[in-house]
Amino acid sequence: MINDFATVFVVEFIRRVTSRPFIISIVIGMLAVSLFSFMPLLVSQAFSGPSNIALVGDPHLLARAKPLLAHDYTIQAELPPQTITAASLKAHHVSSAFVLTATNGRLALAIYAHDPSSIDTGAIARSLAPLALQNALHRSPSEISALSAVPVTVKTLNAKFANASDAMAARGIAYALLLFLYMLILINSQLVGTSVAEEKTSRIAESLIAAIDPAALLAGKIISSTAIALLQMAAWIAAIVASSAVAASALGSPGGSDAAAASSSTMLFSLSGIGTFITPEIAVAFFLFLLIGLLQVSTVYAGFASLINTTEDMSNVARPFLIVVVAAFFIAFTALGVPNAPFVVISSFVPFLAPFVMFSRIAVANVPLWQVGLSLAINLIALYAIAIGAGKVYRVGMLMYGRPPKLAQVLNVLRS
């Protein structure tokens, strides 16, 4: 049995990793995650243009305005009052000119821009509000700053995170991991189904079952698929690590703008971000629930695939089950916001839902250890039952041709 399993495992593994769909999915996946890592760089570059501005006005006024705007803009030039034209913007390599005036203590700003839609007037007004107050009240900048400063603190009731920004960042990471989990489980389970369907429709199944125990055949397929999913995950992680390193170095290089470099430090998908928020417990939970989810879902897919006659039938037969998996993803997504809502907690124990939902809960909340243990126990027992049931269906289904069996017939097989 072990030898049979090993033989099927090796052959299936090699067949799959050398297959065109696998190579395409690996390459596209790696490109996609790399693109994700480069997003901060691309975003920063895309927005670097509008952040270059020229300040125009009385030099004394500009000297006081400059620190207030420097946080959001790169001030390329400070010019005396003058008429602004497109040519003058081009001459100073800026996308817009901020013309500041103060009349009777009233501060006013006129902005000349190539693309007015890129100007956030509200944010600029808030930035310059202290200057307006200085002018109106004739108070020193430090006095104004002291008067206008409102200390705001957020106290989280979720002991998992120290503050709101950490919680938000963790939720972002958890969402990415959940998506990752979902894709790995669904893609690889469907590939198991396709492989079984191929053997059924090509009629090679009978030769295989005559040679070895169907359980060894099924187990070899499912475990090889799990190994392939892990390989896929490793490839994607390697792509993230490599591309994040390249992106970080590009952002920090002389070619990268200061604003972009600053923004990169807070990007969720930077290396430091991943390291901070993917704690060992989240990593272990991800791995465990990936394994359980993959085994549960791919075993069911294998059972369904054994019942079909043509590969086209596969989507019809598996559709009801696909809805369950998609529902699990959406509940898990909801769980990121309300990890302790009653329906979320219940879902985190239910087979097929738990791998997604319990993982989400663990990623964003402190889930009691007994709940995690109970969920694992229920799902491992369920996995055993699923394997027995799918094995029975597979053993019969692989030899069954003609009209797909009715639900009652499948239930009969399961009862046998």
Next chain:
Amino acid sequence: MNERRMLEVDHVRKEFGTVRAVSDVTFRIDDGETFGLLGPNGAGKTTTMRMILGILTPDGGAVRWNGAHVTPEDRRRFGYLPEERGIYGKMKVRDQIVYFGKLHGMKEPEVGKRAAWWIERLSLGVYADRPCSELSKGNQQKVQVACAAVHGPQLLILDEPFSGLDPVNADLLIAIFNELKASGTTLILSSHQMWQLEELCTRFTIIAAGENRAAGTLAQLRSAWPTRVVRVAPADEALRAPFAAVSGARALAGIDGVLDYEVPASTDFATLLRSLVNVAPVTRFEAIEPSLHEIYLHAIGEPKA
């Protein structure tokens, strides 16, 4: 007589829901024997084969191998070419044969050598490293034969091995099966090409509607046949008179230039020949034994053509 019975199929029965695929099938196959399992479509041949291979479990009766129930270890020593052919289209010919060898417990380098031998024997050398999907149907079938036999099985079950093969490849397979037979492999063959089975098999069981209808060697089946066909030439009307004297004789629609009569098997053919010669000159006298085809049709209850 110290004959070892290798395979016993003992009153096996198999039902699928309300459909009874096999009601009561019994036969025994000796070590090294080539056995023909015959029957019309839906007779239960494939189900019986699947029960022998352990793919299906009998609802009643038993299948025994050397006196004991068939174990997974026994199944490793079986080979099977199912009627429904299947192949991994994208897998190379050599890899496919090696894979099946490994599934039957073979290890490298032995499995590689055996695969190479089969590729050579089946004249598949030029296709060895090509995907199976690029092969013709006949060559794919030869690959499947190699997959079924690469591990040197003690028992090789072949369900319709000749279907879809051209005469050259059919002859090649017959030669290979004879080699396997000579090397001591026990063969179970099921085919609708009766003449090929007549050539290969030493014993037969004919089943229909899931139960035994006839069994034995070809000689035994023939000896149990109640009539013989006597063919006489020329087609001289005077030669009909001696047949009229044979109790139970009846004229058949013969071919041009001959007279065909069905007579009881117990007929004294020497006396009949003398009577014919006394009536008219006889250039041909032949007491034709029933063919396997006729015995088969009779056993399954089909009218003669």
